[in-house]
Amino acid sequence: MKEADLEQKFQDKIDAEIRIEPRDWMPEKYRKTLIRQISQHAHSEIVGMLPEGNWISRAPSLKRKVGLIAKVQDEAGHGLYLYSAAETLGIDRDTMFQQLNSGKAKYSSIFNYPTITWADIGAIGWLVDGAAIMNQVPLCRCSYGPYARAMVRVCKEESFHQRQGFEILMTLMNGSQEQKDMAQNAIDRWWWPSMMMFGPTDDDSPNTVQSMKWKIKRYTNDELRQKFVDVCVDQAKVLGITLPDPDLKWNEERGHYDFGKINWDEFWNVVKGNGPCNKQRLKTRNEAYDNGKWVREAAMAYSEKRAARKAAGKVA
Amino acid sequence: MSNTWPLWEVFIRSKQGIHHKHVGSLHAPDEEVAIENARDVYTRRQEGVSIWVVESKNITASNPEDSDAFYEPAKDKIYRHPTFYDLPDELKHI
Ligand SMILES: [Fe+2]
Numbered sequence: 001m002k003e004a005d006l007e008q009k010f011q012d013k014i015d016a017e018i019r020i021e022p023r024d025w026m027p028e029k030y031r032k033t034l035i036r037q038i039s040q041h042a043h044s045e046i047v048g049m050l051p052e053g054n055w056i057s058r059a060p061s062l063k064r065k066v067g068l069i070a071k072v073q074d075e076a077g078h079g080l081y082l083y084s085a086a087e088t089l090g091i092d093r094d095t096m097f098q099q100l101n102s103g104k105a106k107y108s109s110i111f112n113y114p115t116i117t118w119a120d121i122g123a124i125g126w127l128v129d130g131a132a133i134m135n136q137v138p139l140c141r142c143s144y145g146p147y148a149r150a151m152v153r154v155c156k157e158e159s160f161h162q163r164q165g166f167e168i169l170m171t172l173m174n175g176s177q178e179q180k181d182m183a184q185n186a187i188d189r190w191w192w193p194s195m196m197m198f199g200p201t202d203d204d205s206p207n208t209v210q211s212m213k214w215k216i217k218r219y220t221n222d223e224l225r226q227k228f229v230d231v232c233v234d235q236a237k238v239l240g241i242t243l244p245d246p247d248l249k250w251n252e253e254r255g256h257y258d259f260g261k262i263n264w265d266e267f268w269n270v271v272k273g274n275g276p277c278n279k280q281r282l283k284t285r286n287e288a289y290d291n292g293k294w295v296r297e298a299a300m301a302y303s304e305k306r307a308a309r310k311a312a313g314k315v316a
Numbered sequence: 317m318s319n320t321w322p323l324w325e326v327f328i329r330s331k332q333g334i335h336h337k338h339v340g341s342l343h344a345p346d347e348e349v350a351i352e353n354a355r356d357v358y359t360r361r362q363e364g365v366s367i368w369v370v371e372s373k374n375i376t377a378s379n380p381e382d383s384d385a386f387y388e389p390a391k392d393k394i395y396r397h398p399t400f401y402d403l404p405d406e407l408k409h410i
């Protein structure tokens with residue numbers, strides 16, 4: 001079959017909501033787009049463990065500590081589901097690690113912000129996991145089977161993350177003035193970076209049209225961001241916390257909340273590597289990779305030796 | 317010595333009486349570690365009572381490109397389905 005015919009057949013399948021599986025024919029650009037998106041998503045889960053891991057040893061109670069450990073462990077799991085989904089497209093795990101560690105690959109910029117107080121753990125759970133869920137729920141219907149299936153798993157696990165975060169903030173908001181201030185301060189710092197998690201505005205995301213046509217994406221960045229704002233405003237009321245945007249107000253005509261201008265200069269600056277923690281995050285990942293090398297090698301040497309011994313035993 | 321751990325496909329039985337189902341893959345140096353890793357990666361919330369791991373290179377798969385021709389023989393055999401047989405409505409328990 002000619003390339004154009006194959007491509008038409010492929011698009012027909014997508015339009016009919018038939019999932020694409022690893023060994024099916026797919027346009028090279030579809031494959032590349034997915035490899036980039038899924039591996040970046042995996043990297044985000046892995047790097048996302050770092051800001052929160054920062055508070056495991058200082059969690060205020062045993063209950064908070066086990067909850068936070070479980071959450072961070074889930075994020076490791078999410079990274080692993082996603083790396084294995086990406087591998088079905090023909091890229092190997094080590095190549096992806098190299099891309100992350102060398103700084104060539106991107107991950108979600110949100111994780112380049114520091115976690116300064118315990119309230120940040122609440123803010124991340126509520127806002128960052130909340131934004132991630134907003135992004136990930138439609139990905140459960142992504143046209144590429146392994147990615148969609150990984151997302152179903154991820155989404156099931158995420159809801160506990162967000163609820164945990166909300167509960168942390170609620171507890172602080174019911175506490176002393178100092179605790180309330182701490183929670184408010186965390187929201188002041190995390191709100192705008194969370195809004196940026198949905199990516200550039202639609203006018204500024206040239207690839208969205210193709211991704212929507214291929215049903216990798218189901219909603220545009222701006223659509224998802226708007227959903228997020230609408231949900232958060234009401235939840236903030238329950239918390240009694242103020243979202244740091246004076247332009248936030250209900251627009252009767254649109255049936256949505258209007259919101260203020262996002263600082264895209266800041267966004268691009270962090271993407272380019274100049275956020276508060278970019279260097280630290282990459283350094284930590286590189287150290288983990290390098291320091292784990294001997295363990296990976298020893299495990300492999302042991303299993304090879306054992307296999308050889310077993311084989312020799314059979315012969316004898 | 318190889319640099320990366322081999323890839324394993326993971327199959328999990330969610331409860332007694334149900335088939336093992338493919339859930340994803342992971343890297344591990346050998347089958348024992350693969351099972352332990354599968355437990356940590358895929359059953360953190362008691363999603364399984366039994367795990368199978370198979371090294372991915374040992375799986376043989378049908379070719380999706382041939383699937384039209386490959387499954388063609390079953391296409392026109394409607395007489396393999398119960399509805400092919402015309403029976404009176406008053407007939408019960410059949
Ligand atoms: Fe996650």
Ligand SMILES: [Fe+2]
Nearest residue numbers: 075129158161
């Ligand atoms: Fe999460």
